[in-house]
Amino acid sequence: MSSPFVRNGSAATQNVHQLLPRDVKLEEEELPDYNSQYFYPVRLGDVFESRYQVITKLGFGVGSSVWLCRDLEQQAHVAAQSTNEVVVMRHIRSTDFEHPGERYLRLALKEFTICGPGGEHRCLLYAPQGMTYTELRNSLPNRMLDKALLQQSYQLILIGLDLLHQLDVVHTEHPSARKVLQDRTVYRSHSMPITHGTPVLCDFGGARIGERKHRGDVMPDFYRAPEVILGMEWDCKIDIWSIGVMVWDLFEGSRLFYALKNHILDDEQHLAEMVALMGPPPLSFLQRSEKCRKYWDAEGRWIAATPIPEQSLDAREGRLEGEDHKLLLDFLSKILKWLPEERASAQELISHPFLMQRAEQPQRTSTSAMVNYVPGYIDSTPQLDFKAYWEDEDHLAQGEPEPNVRSQTLVYHYKGKKWWIKVTLMGLISCISNEQKASKRERRKEFQGFVKVINYGSLALLDDTMTEIILREEPEVATAIELYCEATDSASRIAGVVSKLRYQIREDPLRVIYLLCEEFPSLDQINITELTNKVEIADGVF
Known part of the structure; x- marks a missing residue:
């Protein structure tokens, strides 16, 4: 069968009927506290309630798994999940409350109990949903949402979140390969395709109910609010914090907080980065937890060993300019607050000017840059459309x-043809690393100034995929990169070491080939069983 899209080197390239060895851990078995008794031993083809037939596995969580089923009575599809979301779902259903946000919550259509070897399992039935927003972001050529999609999505998500908070619910979270065991079969999950429709809030397994304050370690590692890190009481404003942090993941293409030291999650590093972006916390906040004494003195001065990074939201936000840039930073300033009570509510954020901008006035997500004409080499002028930096x-x-890696995605047009290209500069270039620190916006303009004078006509560009050109200082490699002309002053730092830069061409391992993509109408569908992880396309090009 053909896959709706193909990820290079992903699990999708493996035989869908592959039988795995018993000693290889798969999916939920890799969870730290995995206990097989928590999971009902579902098998493909099983029929529940004499009506819902299992087709494939969609995913799993700490204590549940999700399966796509066919409704044999209505000839429709549903998703079945064994879960502990029942209490939250019943609480929401039990309220006589009219609110437009209900359409943006995934609530169960039906619930029933099934008996397994380990006892009873509660099963919830849902309408199937499409891919997650993270999967959607990763499927885009530049792995980032554009401004219009971010704005529209956030308004709808905030409407749903406002309903949850008004009902005193805190969200807090944010045929396949198989392994046959003696008492069960563990399957590999399948992704859902891109679908039409609105986003929904789901996964209420970790949600909390009630007006009172809560305690405990919740939220994924890099998205934890400061009150959670410091063991303070928390409420629905941790959901608002998550909304702000996720902007960076979806729109900027990176994490807002690095939060790692020696590749290990580190609270001190996490808090130091928060100080860098938000300024020092008020004394009233520091008085809420004894843990604060490890990091601040009685006057609120930072005393921990980890230095405060030199960074700001203004310098790090590099995709927008002018009024759009100011509005996004103002939106984030309403969210990234030390004191939870000072963060804006979901209802207030819905009408923020950044989200209220009209779709008919979208941010230009690309700019065109004309490469200089070289007489005698080409008989037309190539054109570059810059995409994501x-x-x-x-x-x-x-x-x-300076960053160790920077890349610019672009489309190269020449003689009626076009190629998707990603230019990646690896390592700290010697003459750049010692210069005065520049903002992300300045680095973007500098790199684009250099990228637009590269002689792409001299390179072995790959058709119908993403060509990645990797540049690094490697004198021992023979092939140097060629430029059409001298770079502008803004790119002179990089151009100054062009004689030392060597290039390597490969197919971008993160690219996704869309079989319905209008960019490549001639692209044939590929049988996933015929793919290999490494194919030599031309001499030395993989």
């Missing part, structure tokens, strides 16, 4: 002035 932000936590 990205850079590795590990340098912020490590105190380095």
